[in-house]
Amino acid sequence: MSQKSGSQHSNAQPLGAATRLIHAGVPPLRDGTGPVNVPVVRTSTVRFADTATHADVHHRRATGERVAGYGRHGLDTHQALEDAVTELEGGHRAFLAPSGLAAISLTLLALLAPGDHALVADNVYAPVRRVDDGLLKRIGITLEYFSPGHDELAALIRPNTKLVYLESPSSLLFEVIDLPALAAIAAARGITVVADNTWSGGWFYKPLSLGANVVVQAATKYIAGHSDLMQGIVVVDSPALAAKLTSAYESLGLTIGADDAYLSLRGIRTLPVRLAQHQRHATLVAKALQKHAQVARVFYPALPEDPGHALWQRDFSGASGLVSFELKEGDVSVANAFIDALQHFGIGASWGGYESLALIAPPERLAAYRTWNSAQPVVRLHIGLEDPQDLIADVQQALAKAAAVWAAQKQSLLPA
Ligand SMILES: *Cc1c(COP(=O)(O)O)cnc(C)c1O
Numbered sequence: 001m002s003q004k005s006g007s008q009h010s011n012a013q014p015l016g017a018a019t020r021l022i023h024a025g026v027p028p029l030r031d032g033t034g035p036v037n038v039p040v041v042r043t044s045t046v047r048f049a050d051t052a053t054h055a056d057v058h059h060r061r062a063t064g065e066r067v068a069g070y071g072r073h074g075l076d077t078h079q080a081l082e083d084a085v086t087e088l089e090g091g092h093r094a095f096l097a098p099s100g101l102a103a104i105s106l107t108l109l110a111l112l113a114p115g116d117h118a119l120v121a122d123n124v125y126a127p128v129r130r131v132d133d134g135l136l137k138r139i140g141i142t143l144e145y146f147s148p149g150h151d152e153l154a155a156l157i158r159p160n161t162k163l164v165y166l167e168s169p170s171s172l173l174f175e176v177i178d179l180p181a182l183a184a185i186a187a188a189r190g191i192t193v194v195a196d197n198t199w200s201g202g203w204f205y206k207p208l209s210l211g212a213n214v215v216v217q218a219a220t221k222y223i224a225g226h227s228d229l230m231q232g233i234v235v236v237d238s239p240a241l242a243a244k245l246t247s248a249y250e251s252l253g254l255t256i257g258a259d260d261a262y263l264s265l266r267g268i269r270t271l272p273v274r275l276a277q278h279q280r281h282a283t284l285v286a287k288a289l290q291k292h293a294q295v296a297r298v299f300y301p302a303l304p305e306d307p308g309h310a311l312w313q314r315d316f317s318g319a320s321g322l323v324s325f326e327l328k329e330g331d332v333s334v335a336n337a338f339i340d341a342l343q344h345f346g347i348g349a350s351w352g353g354y355e356s357l358a359l360i361a362p363p364e365r366l367a368a369y370r371t372w373n374s375a376q377p378v379v380r381l382h383i384g385l386e387d388p389q390d391l392i393a394d395v396q397q398a399l400a401k402a403a404a405v406w407a408a409q410k411q412s413l414l415p416a
Pocket of ligand 1 (some may be wrong): 099100101102125167171196198199217218219220221230231232348
């Protein structure tokens with residue numbers, strides 16, 4: 001779209017990804033003028049000029065056209081965000097959900113029916129298991145977990161397998177998955193591949209171009225980017241999948257508020273620049289952690305020593321702000337002493353904002369990963385946009401305090 005006229009861009013040179021993202025969903029000028037940003041259109045009722053228009057809109061909706069007949073369908077602000085995230089993920093159509101988890105549940109409910117079987121990577125965002133083991137099992141859908149690092153997907157596929165669900169890099173340890181290889185196995189059998197792309201914010205990783213059919217994201221994280229809203233997106237790659245998602249979306253009565261759609265649009269315009277900075281800072285912190293005597297391993301795929309580094313280099317264009325590390329010595333209480341000693345990191349979940357956060361990687365969640373075989377505690381950091389030298393100094397002083405706690409514990413365990 002041309003910024004000036006709102007008409008189609010006609011230059012021969014293809015536009016860069018940031019240019020397209022910055023201008024996606026920007027409203028066309030009316031009578032030669034208009035705001036930069038789409039207005040926040042809050043409404044329950046959509047009004048029609050006459051009954052024929054009313055009937056026409058409902059008919060067009062029934063044939064799959066994206067036109068609002070009611071507030072729940074979302075008007076200008078919602079459609080602008082749908083356009084922006086469709087552009088971001090390189091898909092066909094987007095759906096906006098009230099949280100990342102709602103986007104995941106919506107997708108699974110839309111694409112699976114009683115009697116179906118689905119294969120879920122064992123290292124996905126843990127609350128997905130609650131959807132799987134509760135809601136889906138109850139309606140006769142069978143879920144089975146596979147270890148994406150082990151070469152076992154093909155062997156686990158059954159005649160009724162309809163869906164493969166994965167997240168790359170995985171939650172907590174950021175294991176990079178060979179999506180093209182897994183997607184090829186699924187595609188040969190007509191199985192839909194769903195990828196959670198929250199880690200990259202959709203900017204550093206394009207699962208739909210690597211064989212996934214559906215992308216879900218917690219827009220709560222990097223798209224919103226300011227820790228001030230909950231939101232999920234689903235982007236599908238085909239009209240057939242869009243029809244299935246539309247049906248489930250409308251049946252569940254899902255929608256989001258126009259103000260939240262606006263905030264995500266505001267966030268998405270700076271996604272590339274924020275993520276570049278998260279990457280720069282996280283790489284510095286990860287390298288400082290690698291050098292530290294108390295750190296056994298650092299999990300960050302941009303590090304050459306990370307086991308997923310080669311795949312990451314092949315399939316990703318960058319790394320985000322999440323860094324985990326394993327303590328060489330000490331138990332969970334020592335890891336908690338480290339977290340409590342941090343001064344510039346908040347303690348909490350829902351990373352993706354501008355601020356740094358720290359949290360223990362719950363051992364029971366790591367135990368569900370077949371690739372994980374250590375008893376040592378893991379701490380997950382979200383590296384924010386603060387000055388990296390302050391974050392590094394903070395991590396180092398907190399590791400020193402944790403070391404003192406561990407030394408005192410060892411001392412007290414010695415026989416008197
Ligand atoms: C946070 C998160 C979700 C869930 O998003 P909410 O908006 O918190 O419901 C889903 N997947 C991943 C990978 C996440 O980190």
